[in-house]
Amino acid sequence: MTATRRNAAGLVVLALAVLVPPALGEYRTYVLCLMAIYAIGSIGLTVLVGHGGMISLGHAGLVCVGAYGASLLMIRADVSFWLALPLATAIGMLVGLALGYPFLKLDGPYLAIATFGFAVALPEVINRWSAFGVGDPALFGGALGLNPPSPAIGSLIINTSLRFWYVCLAVLVVAVLLARRILSSRWGQDLRAYRQSPPAASAYGVRTRRVRVWSFAVAGGYAGLCGALLAHHLGAVGTSSFSLTLSITFLMMVVIGGVESVAGAVVGAVAVVALQEWLTGQTSNLQLWYGVALLLAVMFLRGGVVGMVQARLRRLRHRDEAEHA
Amino acid sequence: MMQYVASGLVSGGIYATMAIGIVLIYRASGVINFAHGELATFGTFVVFACWSAGLPLPLALLIGLLVGAVASPCIEAFVLSGLRRRTHLTEVMATVALFLALNGLTLAVFGEETHEFPALVTGPPIEAFGLVMSRQSILVLVVVAGLTLIMAAMFRFTRLGAAMRAVSESRESAELAGLPVRRIVWSVWAVAGMAGVLAGVLIAPIVYLNVNMMIDVLTKALAGAVVGGLTSVSGAITAGLLLGVGESLVAGYVSTQLATPFVFLVLVLALVVRPQGLFGSAPKVKL
Amino acid sequence: MLEVSGLAHSFGGVRALQEVSFRAQPGEVTGVIGPNGAGKSTLLSCLSGWVKPDLGAATFNGDQLLGQAPTDLAARGVIRTFQNLELLEESSVAENIALGTRRTASAGLLAAIVRGSAVRAQERRQRDTVTGAAERLGITTLLDVPAGELSYGQRKQVEMARAWAAMPQLLLLDEPAAGLDDRERRALAHVIRQMADDGATVLLIEHDIDMVMSLCSHLVVLDFGSVISSGSPADVRRDPRVVQAYLGGAA
Numbered sequence A: 001m002t003a004t005r006r007n008a009a010g011l012v013v014l015a016l017a018v019l020v021p022p023a024l025g026e027y028r029t030y031v032l033c034l035m036a037i038y039a040i041g042s043i044g045l046t047v048l049v050g051h052g053g054m055i056s057l058g059h060a061g062l063v064c065v066g067a068y069g070a071s072l073l074m075i076r077a078d079v080s081f082w083l084a085l086p087l088a089t090a091i092g093m094l095v096g097l098a099l100g101y102p103f104l105k106l107d108g109p110y111l112a113i114a115t116f117g118f119a120v121a122l123p124e125v126i127n128r129w130s131a132f133g134v135g136d137p138a139l140f141g142g143a144l145g146l147n148p149p150s151p152a153i154g155s156l157i158i159n160t161s162l163r164f165w166y167v168c169l170a171v172l173v174v175a176v177l178l179a180r181r182i183l184s185s186r187w188g189q190d191l192r193a194y195r196q197s198p199p200a201a202s203a204y205g206v207r208t209r210r211v212r213v214w215s216f217a218v219a220g221g222y223a224g225l226c227g228a229l230l231a232h233h234l235g236a237v238g239t240s241s242f243s244l245t246l247s248i249t250f251l252m253m254v255v256i257g258g259v260e261s262v263a264g265a266v267v268g269a270v271a272v273v274a275l276q277e278w279l280t281g282q283t284s285n286l287q288l289w290y291g292v293a294l295l296l297a298v299m300f301l302r303g304g305v306v307g308m309v310q311a312r313l314r315r316l317r318h319r320d321e322a323e324h325a
Numbered sequence B: 001m002m003q004y005v006a007s008g009l010v011s012g013g014i015y016a017t018m019a020i021g022i023v024l025i026y027r028a029s030g031v032i033n034f035a036h037g038e039l040a041t042f043g044t045f046v047v048f049a050c051w052s053a054g055l056p057l058p059l060a061l062l063i064g065l066l067v068g069a070v071a072s073p074c075i076e077a078f079v080l081s082g083l084r085r086r087t088h089l090t091e092v093m094a095t096v097a098l099f100l101a102l103n104g105l106t107l108a109v110f111g112e113e114t115h116e117f118p119a120l121v122t123g124p125p126i127e128a129f130g131l132v133m134s135r136q137s138i139l140v141l142v143v144v145a146g147l148t149l150i151m152a153a154m155f156r157f158t159r160l161g162a163a164m165r166a167v168s169e170s171r172e173s174a175e176l177a178g179l180p181v182r183r184i185v186w187s188v189w190a191v192a193g194m195a196g197v198l199a200g201v202l203i204a205p206i207v208y209l210n211v212n213m214m215i216d217v218l219t220k221a222l223a224g225a226v227v228g229g230l231t232s233v234s235g236a237i238t239a240g241l242l243l244g245v246g247e248s249l250v251a252g253y254v255s256t257q258l259a260t261p262f263v264f265l266v267l268v269l270a271l272v273v274r275p276q277g278l279f280g281s282a283p284k285v286k287l
Numbered sequence C: 001m002l003e004v005s006g007l008a009h010s011f012g013g014v015r016a017l018q019e020v021s022f023r024a025q026p027g028e029v030t031g032v033i034g035p036n037g038a039g040k041s042t043l044l045s046c047l048s049g050w051v052k053p054d055l056g057a058a059t060f061n062g063d064q065l066l067g068q069a070p071t072d073l074a075a076r077g078v079i080r081t082f083q084n085l086e087l088l089e090e091s092s093v094a095e096n097i098a099l100g101t102r103r104t105a106s107a108g109l110l111a112a113i114v115r116g117s118a119v120r121a122q123e124r125r126q127r128d129t130v131t132g133a134a135e136r137l138g139i140t141t142l143l144d145v146p147a148g149e150l151s152y153g154q155r156k157q158v159e160m161a162r163a164w165a166a167m168p169q170l171l172l173l174d175e176p177a178a179g180l181d182d183r184e185r186r187a188l189a190h191v192i193r194q195m196a197d198d199g200a201t202v203l204l205i206e207h208d209i210d211m212v213m214s215l216c217s218h219l220v221v222l223d224f225g226s227v228i229s230s231g232s233p234a235d236v237r238r239d240p241r242v243v244q245a246y247l248g249g250a251a
């Protein structure tokens, strides 16, 4: 797809996203919000996994950090929602750095286990916070979780899904544009070089350790932002929302959409949330179908949905060119 | 104190039994099998179903082990070999997907109820050296000791063991040497699958049989395998046992709440300070 | 000028390099030849920071080369190629070549986000260098193709284009002609010649004796890790020890 055509397609989708939701009703808009929020989180994973080739089973942990961070800021420090968003992003980045740095030497399966450990450990620590005897034992709200207040613009309180949808959409648009910019930059090239050949990357001057650590920070930033939005979306923030399954769900979005493209992260989030909604009506055994869907995607969807579409378009164009010639 | 150590050795023994499977599979295929625990749960449910249907427990156990021995190599033969591009990422994703799918399958077939699981040995607890231990606990220790000996003997004295070593050192040269690499790899997965089901049957009487019973055990077994070096069976057994003891001591002297976080602390520290584990060797960088 | 003196390195019991000393001048192609396993690649790895030698010294234009990380050496213009190519298989040829421009570019995350005028200028320069390198190697039509889909000869050309884009001061080539046909070899020799003419100090490891003889003004012959002969191609060719080493290796 040429750049102009892609921009045109993007604008059409954006126009639909602005114009259609008022006609959808509360519940469907609520689901749309979730799609946008998850899309933001999975963009971060696209950077880390798709471009950096680092496996993370701990993305939900970073989202959890963002959700708790934003909620605590709003509840304890009276920070407004609008300020909490960038602050949660920053907290996510910091925690991402704090993860990326000690895990520098870990690769492949080792990194998968390390991030897996993080994803399982974080909720455990939050749940058992009082046992540590550090700080306020009720810091994380105990079993009840935290209830962040609703955001407002002046006197307009964001308390309907439709209003929140426009907030999510705006943040998503910024997130997408920013990710495209980051990935097409020299930094993004360095990251891809590191993934495909660490020796070649170092031999030509890429600071591989630095790129690696910062890709964790980027993933953490997106996860933090996602978490802050999710905190409001869920209303109550508890650890059960950030289980290992959520980490796997993020990976699933990235793989189904296409690990290497920002559009893929969005498509994947939409597809997985839609699947989730559809399955919830059919069965209580979500994990079975999740597992099967993920397995099929890994085995047969090379390049994800977006990758397949791109390949199809490329083939069509080649045929066009052949006919014109 | 000794009582804590003893009970830690029991849970550690079960982690070790699971960790053996993880290490064997990693050595054979270079894959962390995140589905290993769910496979064990499934096999344990099969044992329970057979037993509930009136079969004697040993026969039920045999059937369960057989299920483990058949199902486990299928993961390698049908799923991993079926990947178009076999990278660390796709491999991890595939076993993670299987983790979910198998968990769901067990739920679909056997339901979400928690069952009391029959102990393999029954009778009053035994007192010795000032310790009180249930017969099941002693059985766990005996099984772990037996497995350790069997593994050591297998690697050292059998042709399969030698072939396994050759394959895990270099698949290419094993192929060149004319070894039936695929069959060897499958056998390793089969042995691992059986060890997994055995671990499930051993722990089920203690924690009760439930779909999610192995998730926690797998996590700790992974920690054990990593601390032991991922490539060393004896390392995994030692680390699994130590982890169990450490966990039990923390639970006893500090707080039961902190036992699980303690395991993660050990896992992360081990990965950060010594990624090759206590007994593994550092990977060589090739140009 | 590259000066190597008394370089020695062992892998466990294998003495890969012993007492290796030689000089290489800018603007010239210095050939390093020797039978398989003579230690040629190890020499290159020592000079480019991948292997830390046990003993010896190596300086380039007076700067110490040993004990530095490959990344830092690359930033200073010491560029090596790999015997097994190390291309970015899934990236386009353009992105592969662009990796060559990395050493002269800044690549911070903040710069990527802000994308100020300096960064945009850098991106333009990078694009120009990439097209220039592709033209030089005659692979402009391949710029959008993923490197993994190319033929072996084309892949080697991409690798040379990448090295060219780096504008190296010290270029270390590990068997660049292996697996190429005659036409590709001539084109390759031409590019190497040009890079030397542009002022680079080129160290060429190569088994193709004709190519070495025609390109190099100076040869270093390694056998079992030691320099057994060095000098002009004509001298080396007549040296009985060289003949012996190659015949001995062949027998």
Ligand SMILES: Nc1ncnc2c1ncn2[C@@H]1O[C@H](COP(=O)(O)OP(=O)(O)OP(=O)(O)O)[C@@H](O)[C@H]1O
Residues within 6 Å of the ligand: C011, C012, C014, C015, C016, C034, C035, C036, C037, C038, C039, C040, C041, C042, C043, C083
């Ligand atoms: N990383 C390593 N570990 C152990 N031994 C090594 C290593 N790298 C090289 N060697 C040994 O050092 C010696 C020199 O190897 P080197 O690769 O430098 O030879 P070469 O001259 O480049 O050979 P070729 O023409 O085959 O590329 C060989 O005996 C080789 O087996």
Ligand SMILES: [Mg+2]
Residues within 6 Å of the ligand: C040, C041, C042, C083, C174
């Ligand atoms: Mg070599």
